[in-house]
Amino acid sequence: MxxxxxxxxxxxxxxxxxxxxxxxxxxxxxxxxxxxxxxxxxxxxxxxxxxxxxxxxxxxxxxxxxxxxxxxxxxxxxxxxxxxxxxxxxxxxxxxxxxxxxxxxxxxxxxxxxxxxxxxxxxxxxxxxxxxxxxxxxxxxxxxxxxxxxxxxxxxxxxxxxxxxxxxxxEKNLEELRAQYKFQKTLADVSSRLVNLGLNNFNYKINESLKVLGEFFDIDRSYIFKVSDDKKTMSNKFEWTAPGIKSEKDKLQNLSTQKFKWWFEKLNQKELIIIENLEELDNQADPEKILLKEQNVNSLIVVPIFISDELYGFFGFDLVESEMDFNQAKINQLKIFADVITRAISKHLDNLKIKELSYYDSLTGLYNRRFFEVEMERLDSQRQLPLSIIMADLNGLKIINDSYGHKKGDQMLNKAAEVLKSSLREEDILARQGGDEFIILLPQTDQNGTAKIIQRIKKKTAAVKNLELPLSIALGQATKTNSEEDIEEIIRQADNQMYENKLSESRSSKSNIVQGLINALDAKSSETKEHAMRMTKLAFDFGEKIGLTESDQNRLSLLATLHDIGKININEEILNKEEKLTDKEWKIIKKHTEQGYKIASSSEEFAAVAEEIFSHHENWDGSGYPRNLKENSIPFLARIISLVDSFDVMTHERPYSRAMSKKEALTEIRRCAGSQFDPKLAAEFIEMLK
Structure with missing residues (x-):
């Protein structure tokens, strides 16, 4: 004009x-x-x-x-x-x-x-x-x-x-300048829309950007497909359609990627798919042709989306009634827009990871304490009353970590998290507080409802059979029924009840764990159990001879059972090796006293013999291990169990040595009295066995 x-x-x-x-x-x-x-x-x-x-x-x-x-x-x-x-x-x-x-x-x-x-x-x-x-x-x-x-x-x-x-x-230059200006203006528009991208407005801003692209390139549909994490399916996640063009998004969910091999072969090679006329598509792309015909697509361009060098999905730009007439300049512009949106998607994924790290426990995948506090503040209202709290604590985690290592402890924590989660309703909030503690928030749940959930947790805990060690969870509950009550006080009540239950359950739980350790050690070496039984009888007889008190007799009996418990983490090949141990293998064997000390110390019931377990390979002259203790600095019961252990080992066949006669073994003890053994105890021991 x-x-x-x-x-x-x-x-x-x-x-x-x-x-x-x-x-x-x-x-x-x-x-x-x-x-x-x-x-x-x-x-x-x-x-x-x-x-x-x-x-x-x-x-x-x-x-x-x-x-x-x-x-x-x-x-x-x-x-x-x-x-x-x-x-x-x-x-x-x-x-x-x-x-x-x-x-x-x-x-x-x-x-x-x-x-x-x-x-x-x-x-x-x-x-x-x-x-x-x-x-x-x-x-x-x-x-x-x-x-x-x-x-x-x-x-x-x-x-x-x-x-x-x-x-x-x-005029041509002016047109090109106008076109370039329009492109730059549109690109700036899309970029500015995606600058302040947040978790709450991501979907809206991506859809708006697709609308801008569709109108700029005068196409009928613009959309984004996402490939599933296992690469087996793809789904239309975002779509814009021009006025009068039917949306096909609902039909394009969870499509098998295996069905469209031609399509994904090109995408995985980072190629653009340009179909100017659907009728001219190769025969090898028949599945793709059928799907596109169902959507009335006549021509299209597809741009792959790669994030961290992995195929995330693809952009699609369709024409329904006409053929696409895109020159290389327009295709380059399209790729620039695609790159801008791809960076926005990548940033969004990073934000999701940050949120996950911020709100989720990295080990169990449960919510963490931070998220729980946010949800607790949201749900602490009159409408959610009665509001109940369950505190849960995994029994024996320290002894498990000390016995089997933290990997086994993490496995037990994950199993506990799995049991708790499977016992709850969808609206309940489960979080890991840290360490061995979990907390559960139950909106609109009274004491009876909470008690039923606790019974369900206990039942499922008892049903766990695929672990080497028994799973035990201490539980406590409290309920807020009045809006004036402080939710923090309710949490303290639940925690106190859980702690009381833990004290009563802990001894039994740790005993079961230690018994499990003994059984596991016995499975590694069939001789271990018989060795402990023989030592227990011999130690009891020797204790009577030298006049031990009943308390010391009980401790000596427990020591005979647990003295080698630290070998639980030693490889079977080393424990049962017939040839001479290498220096490296011998260093591993010598660590079992320290490991046994940690295991026994984790339990109040067995802590009484922890020091003796630590010291039962010390020698009278200070040449033993691990601390080179000598003479009376070596615990008395450790000196006794050293004699009993050595005699039983010498008189019974081992993978690495033949069995001695009783006479030969006593001769060896007499020879080592004053160097390896306490000379007075050695003399008493020899006299008893004569």
Whole structure:
């Protein structure tokens, strides 16, 4: 519209100037007596009126406005013919002849009608030839006049053509600049939408961005598919459709990726999929062709989405009723937009990971304490009453960590988390408080309902059979029934009850764990259990001989059972090796006293013999391990169990040694008295066995 207005203003100036020219020449002829006006006053007024009439109509008539260039061309051409006619009548007087050439040159410069202008010049040449032929002018040499006309005409035509080409180039550059400006503006729009991307507005902003892309590229659908983590399925997660285009999103969920091998072969190679006409698709892509036909797709472009060098999904851009006419420049623009949105998706995934780290326990996958506190504040309201709390604590975690290592402890924690989670309702909140503690928030649940959940947890805990060690969870509960009660006080009540239950259950739980350790050690070496039983009887007999108290006798019996418990983590191949141990293997064996000490110390019941377990391989002369204790600094019961242990080992066959006779074993004990063994205890022991 703006261009048309500019053209109208330009041609209006031509009309005024042409009318003025007729008037000026009339004045010149009037006041120059030696010149004769070739036109009558009436003819001149008519010509002036024609130009003025068109000038006026250009303001009043839309029809004239739309055809302004053609009308200007016709009236200008009539003026040239009129001038040729009067020049002919005047026998081509020089002044008029030059005027024809000048006006023709101006005519060529004014109009951009290339073919029509060329034909017009050809017509004027023919007319000029005929008029010159029939003229008998003596004032002008015909060849010179004709050649001058041709030169001026050609030159003006060339200038006009050059100007037009320059204008076209300028217009093309302007269009490219406008297109580039529109692209940059749209890109800035999409980028700004995705700058403040948050977890709450992610879906909205991605959908808005797809809308902007769809409208910019004038397509019917723009969408994003996500591939599942196991790469087995794909689903349409985001979609924009143009007005009048049916959405297909609901139908495009959990589609098997194995079915579309051609499609995913290209995507995995980071290739763009460009289908200009669906009917021309290869036969190997028949499944893809069928699916796209069901959506009425005619042509499309697909851009893969890779995040951390792994296929996340793809962008799709469809045309339903027409074929896609994308040049390389548009495809490059499309890839730029896709990169911007891909970065936004990647940032969103990072934010989700941060949230997961912020709100989830990394070991069990349960909510952490931070999230629990947020939810507790949200649910601590009148509407959620009665609001109950369950505190849960995994019994014996320290002894498990010390016995089997933290890997086994983590396995037990995960199993406890699994049991707790499976026992709860969807609306309940379960979180790991840290260490071996869990906390459960039960909205709209009274004491009876909470007790039922606790019974369910206990039942499921008892049913766990696929662990080497027994699973034991101490539980406590409390309920908030009045809005004025402090929820923190309710948590303390539940925690206190749980602690009381833990004290009563812990001893039994740890005993079961230790018994499990003994059984596990026995499974590694079939001789271990019999060795402990023989030692227990021999130690009891020796204790009676030297007059141990009943308390020390019980401790000695427990020590005989547990003295080698630290070997639980030693590989069976080392325990049962027949050849001589390597230095590395011997260092591993020597660590069992320290490990046994940690295990026994984890339980109040067995802590009484922890120091003796630690010291039962110390020697009287300080040459033993692990602390090089000597003489009376070695615990008394440890000195006794060292004698009993050595005698039983010597008199029973081992993978690495033959069995000695009783006499040979006592001879060896007598030889080592004062170096390995307490000499007084060794003498008493030998005397008892004689």
């Amino acid at each position: 703006k261009k048309l207005e500019e053209e109208i203003k330009f041609y209006r100036k031509i009309f005024i100037l042409a009318a003025a020219a007729y008037l000026i020449f009339a004045v010149i002829y009037r006041f120059t007596p030696e010149l004769t006006d070739p036109m009558s006053l009436a003819e001149r007024l008519i010509s002036i009126s024609v130009f003025l009439m068109v000038f006026i109509l250009s303001y009043r008539s839309d029809w004239v406005k739309r055809r302004i260039e053609g009308i200007s061309y016709l009236v200008s051409l009539l003026a040239i013919f009129q001038l040729i006619y009067y020049t002919y009548l005047q026998n081509f007087r020089v002044a008029l002849a030059i005027l024809i050439i000048l006006i023709t040159a101006i005519f060529n410069l004014i109009f951009n009608l290339n073919l029509l202008k060329f034909l017009t010049n050809l017509l004027l040449i023919i007319v000029m030839i005929f008029t010159l032929y029939f003229s008998d002018s003596k004032q002008i040499v015909v060849p010179i006049y004709f050649s001058s006309y041709l030169i001026i005409t050609a030159l003006s035509f060339y200038i006009s053509y050059s100007i037009e080409q320059a204008q076209n180039r300028i």
